[in-house]
Amino acid sequence: MNSLDILILVMLVMTTVYVIISSKRANSILTISTGLLALLFVIQFFWKGFYWQYIPTYLQSCLLMIAIYGKLGSRRKLLHFSLGILTVVALVPWAIFLPVPGLTKPVGKYSVGTQIFRWVDSTRAEQISEDPFDKRNVIVQAWYPAQGDAKGTHSLYLDGLPTLPPKVSIMPSFLMDHYDQIDTYAVTNAAPAKAREKWPVVLFLPGYGAARAFYTSLAVGMASHGYVVLCLDHPYEAAITQLANGKLATTIENFQPGDSDRLGFMKDRLDIRVADVKFVINQIENKSSNADTFFTSLDLNRIGIAGHSLGGATGAAAMAGESRIKAAVNIDGTLYGGLPKSTVYLPFLLIESKKDEVGRFERYEAGNQALFKQFHGGYRYELEDADHYSFTDVPLLLAPPARLLAGYVLSIGQQSKKTHKATVSLLDAFFDHTLNGNPSQTDAVANRYESIARKSVAY
Known part of the structure; x- marks a missing residue:
């Protein structure tokens, strides 16, 4: 407004x-x-x-x-x-509803550029769609430090604008008619900022059913601090994404009979996501050999991964089986399925919303205890003002009165901008230590925010 x-x-x-x-x-x-x-x-x-x-x-x-x-x-x-x-x-x-919502403004020292890559994995059949000839698409939006004088238009917030289907997830698409006016704080196809060394890379995975767009505030915030953030869309699971052939793919849910808790379904989706992550890493490795591409600015020896909800659990599971990933962050995610055995310490961070309802989060807790055991410890911080949706942009799509009602009455999307800033600060401190080799500042960051509490790790 x-x-x-x-x-x-x-x-x-x-x-x-x-x-x-x-x-x-x-x-x-x-x-x-x-x-x-x-x-x-x-x-x-x-x-x-x-x-x-x-x-x-x-x-x-x-x-x-x-x-x-x-x-x-x-x-x-x-x-x-x-x-x-x-x-x-x-x-x-x-x-x-706001006609043109405002996202959380990045506070890092770098301007931000963005590019979108729509890749096809010709070695994998698409398991979700009904077309037997479909190959697996993976869409990647790169957010990266850009030259300070970068000029151009801001990136479009959402794939499919302005020809959206009647609904995007549960929202009528007419509510998004002017989302092309949203300021993403990133210039499309801007030249990467020059640096003495290549940029560390952080893959970011959305929650189940969410489009990558709904994590723009986190991605742009991280990029402004000096990271190349590769935010993935998982087609036919994301609310909406555009495939390499131009087709708009929306969510398809094919639950198996008898899977009342969707455990098998969610494990299958997690496995598909892990394969997507490995494909993306292979792609950026292959493309980094071409001297004329954006990918030459990426340091492939410093790759981390983070994600929200199922994306966070997927990222941790991907690190367990992928030696090229050096550190992982799970933001409020529940693990589905098992993990490969490991005897190696790997840096792992759990960022979570307030969990004060006894008995409600048993599967969540069991999954994260398995992750701490897998990686031989890690860090754990609770954002006491946040709930599960506070980490996304979705609450910012609402007008302030509706946002207050959703946050304080329905406990959905509480303190979103505050949560975004705190989360970006924790991510920056964690990856600055684990990827850049600088002294750990995660506790110092937590101490700057009254709402962040460090929790002990017991497994």
Whole structure:
């Protein structure tokens, strides 16, 4: 919601209140006010385009003009009452969904660039779609430190804009009509920043059913601190992603009969994701040999992995079987399936939301204890103000009133921007130590945030 939208709504409400409490019909104040409102509507429409949130506002404006300039007689009180009701109705859309949400602004010292790669693994058949000739696609969006004078347009927030299907996950796509205006704080195809050495790499995996877009705040935040973040989309699991042939792929869920807890289904998806990770690492290794590509700026001896929810558990499982991954972060994820045996210490970090409901998180706890055992220890921090969805951008798609209601009443997406900043700080401290070889600062970072508590690791 930009300053022009706020100005229009404030003027509309003030004019409506003046009309209701004033006994006068048209006067100089109302003439100037309605004329300015009309001008602002025109400017907004041609500058930003049509917002569906304005529909009741347009109706209210028409009713307002009738109240000011019409000959109403005894119907004036009824019209004033209708104006009051419509004022509330006009404000409701703005209190729920924002036309153009604002993401968490990165605070690192680097500008950020981004590129998208849509790769096909010709050695793997697609297991999820019904087409027997499908090959596995993996979509990767790179977020990276860019030259400080990088110029250009910001990247599109979501694959498929502006030709989205009727629904994206559970959300009607018309709510996203103007998501092309979201500032991602990254310049498309910007030149990588020059450095004395190559950049460390962090693969980032989304939660189950989530598109990579919903982790833009975390990815851009990490890139601004000096990492190349490769954020993956897993087709037919992600809410929406565009394949190499241009097709838009949405979620397909093919649960097996008798799998009431979806354990087998989730393990299969985790295994597919692990294979996706290995494919991506192979791709960047192959492409780094070409001197003219972006991939020559990547240090393939410093690869870490992080993810949220199923993505976090997948990242840890991928590290257990992939020696090229040097460190892993699980953000609030539950492990499905087993792990290969290992006797080697590998750096592992668990970042979690508040877990204060006894008995609810038994599978989550058991899976993470298995990970700590696998990697012979690690770090564990709890963000006491966060819930599972706070790590994503999804709460930021809501207007502040709806965000407060979802966070404090429904415990969904609490303190999102605060959570993003704390999470990026922990990720930066952990990977700066494990990939860059600098002294560990994770405890120092935790001490800067009252909401972060270090928890003991027992396995």
